[in-house]
Amino acid sequence: MIEELLVSLTVFTLATFVGYSVITKVPPTLHTPLMSGSNAISGIVIVGALIVAVREGGMVGLVLGTLSVALATMNVVGGYLVTDRMLRMFRRSDEDRG
């Protein structure tokens, strides 16, 4: 158990540093799409929701899991779509205004 925890902590620490260095390079003009896009990424909990929903946790487990799947799916679908909608609007001055 403790070995698994150590692996997870390593991954957590490294990913946080990667996140920090990548995200500090996002320009302020894209901070709103960054937030909605990271909303979509935090929808990754859908994977966890799927895993727990089909366990033999009885009715309670299934209900909680399904509700969780619905919420996470909304984050994923809504988050990516709205981010794309915003990013489509960003144009350079020399680009065609279409």
Place this chain on the structure above:
Amino acid sequence: MMESVVLSNLTEGVYIISGALFILGLIRLRSPATARSGNVLSALGMLLAVVFTLVNEEIIGVEGMIIGFAVGSLAGAYLARRVQMTAMPQMVAVFNGFGGGASALVAAAELFYLNRTPPVQDSVTVVTIMASTIIGAVTLTGSFIAFGKLQGLVGSRPTLIPFRNVINAILLGGALGLAGFLVVEFTSDAAGAVFSGLSQGEWIFLIMAALALTLGVLLVIPIGGADMPVVIALLNSYSGLAAAAAGFVLDNQVLIVAGSLVGASGLILTRIMTRAMNRSLANVMLGGFGAEEATGGGDGEQKPVRAVNADDAATVLGYARLVIFVPGYGLAVAQAQHSVRELADLLKSRNIEVKYAIHPVAGRMPGHMNVLLAEANVPYDELYDLDEINSEFDRADVAVVVGANDVVNPAARNDSSSPIFGMPILNADRAQSVLVLKRSMATGFAGVENHLFHLDKTMMLFGDAKESVQAMTGEVKEL
């Protein structure tokens, strides 16, 4: 058996690819030119992770899941399509809340599962279940209060409950105390008593969750509407941390990678926002800012202001070489983005250089004003942030302040008695002349008098921002 081991290893491999795609997607957010493809890569990573989880866990065909997917997809797609760009902060708040809620539910479902499948659980899993539940629950209710404040459903003025910090401390202490008790309960052999179908531990778990939900409400209620950008950024971070905690519960590395990326992102944005307001995070979170009428710093008497009409303003604009627009949220409230862009286009056709100076807190969330202007077809290479533009005001002929107030108040620079002293501002007062479009002489969010309006070089054009801009556009055409 052999096959399922291969499949499960394959799935773990796909999770690594998904994590890499999320990071690639964020890297491509470095420029608006590559950002859209980055978003697609990130979505592809998500799709891979979901599909392989479905196959690996043999979930396809489980009816509950199909309902969950269908409801979530429809609701998400509907919101994404219909939301107004001005309402983006509310939407992000709602999504933060749902993300946190989903993580808390995953942790809860896992607890109920483990508690019904003896033997005794290991303490690491139980501790992470408690963490995921508490963070997720606070994120859920906190986000909904933030949504309510932004949407105007809950009063945007801070609601100050007496002894709120004591109450919050008791709630947090209570939740953590119960969590500690539960770790002992679930890791010991002794089977607890059972009440109406749930074991004693499960009941206590529900009480702990209720305390965390209440804490989320009470933490955000005292924070004023103007501070919501900080709150949303912070809750964004929490929703990531809740997902990472759920990853610890399930020993699932892709949850941990994705969750910590979001956690880091939210923290960075939170820091950018608090710096732009010259406040500490603690100061924002303790709440109450703007609850009482702040008195302007310094002198009681004010010099009169110079009111002009659209004709005068157009003359100054039409013969300038460099015009810098300083948009504030008032611009969005008046729906004047398109009119401003039309005026800017007209000025550019007269060979006048046009730039936009965007303060980090110009909108209601980080980067909000940029999105609102992009929607009005303002090219992103004309948008400049604080550090880039401040040296340019010296050579600007006109700074046009539209619906902004505190972010151009020179008191932040030179009046140490002012409540906003030290806040980084746009140096609009350094331009040759300043044109302020404003509805009335009312003060900004901070309730502070603005000396910029009383300078000799400042012209005040009173009225609805959209109508004023359109009137100026008409007059410039006549020149």
